[in-house]
Amino acid sequence: NAGVTQTPKFRVLKTGQSMTLLCAQDMNHEYMYWYRQDPGMGLRLIHYSVGEGTTAKGEVPDGYNVSRLKKQNFLLGLESAAPSQTSVYFCASSYTGRASPLGFGPGTRLTVL
Amino acid sequence: GEDVEQSLFLSVREGDSSVINCTYTDSSSTYLYWYKQEPGAGLQLLTYIFSNMDMKQDQRLTVLLNKKDKHLSLRIADTQTGDSAIYFCAEWVGGGNKLTFGTGTQLKVEL
Numbered sequence: 001n002a003g004v005t006q007t008p009k010f011r012v013l014k015t016g017q018s019m020t021l022l023c024a025q026d027m028n029h030e031y032m033y034w035y036r037q038d039p040g041m042g043l044r045l046i047h048y049s050v051g052e053g054t055t056a057k058g059e060v061p062d063g064y065n066v067s068r069l070k071k072q073n074f075l076l077g078l079e080s081a082a083p084s085q086t087s088v089y090f091c092a093s094s095y096t097g098r099a100s101p102l103g104f105g106p107g108t109r110l111t112v113l
Numbered sequence: 114g115e116d117v118e119q120s121l122f123l124s125v126r127e128g129d130s131s132v133i134n135c136t137y138t139d140s141s142s143t144y145l146y147w148y149k150q151e152p153g154a155g156l157q158l159l160t161y162i163f164s165n166m167d168m169k170q171d172q173r174l175t176v177l178l179n180k181k182d183k184h185l186s187l188r189i190a191d192t193q194t195g196d197s198a199i200y201f202c203a204e205w206v207g208g209g210n211k212l213t214f215g216t217g218t219q220l221k222v223e224l
Contacts, residue, residue: 042216104155
């Protein structure tokens, strides 16, 4: 039981490049989330999903797209990376929504030059 | 608004108690959480409290909830160097499916 895993762990992009971050969970959780963490700002929700085939916008969705084609995977895409997207990205999952704690992945550190 | 507020830094001596404070905004929050983040790692759930409780104790951790003031605190007894980390409080917001986090409090434990 690996919990929540994220790939890659580190990535450096040039402005305008695209990439996809992959999150996978093996706990049969319905809910999955993408957060970004920036110094002094805590964690901010980018997008989330309440089940396979569903996605919803969070607090800071602009510049990102997501897909949840399979229950165990939640993909975060950057179509045209910008320096403002330099951050640490965390994926999380939970069995249900409210009243269900989130389990987090180890994070992906992304730098956009 | 949906801001969850925490002070950014706390420094304590090893063996002392640490108290990390948090104010939240949504009076309908059912569960409130404390997460710990060690350097270079993801967030780890430390403890949580249900909104109908005033206090919860779990070994060295004590959570206090003041619903009237929307204030949550985490007390760590006999703080150790291994407790040095960033601590986040979090609440479920309104009827949504999202967990909102505070800015995090960096706890530094000095010898």
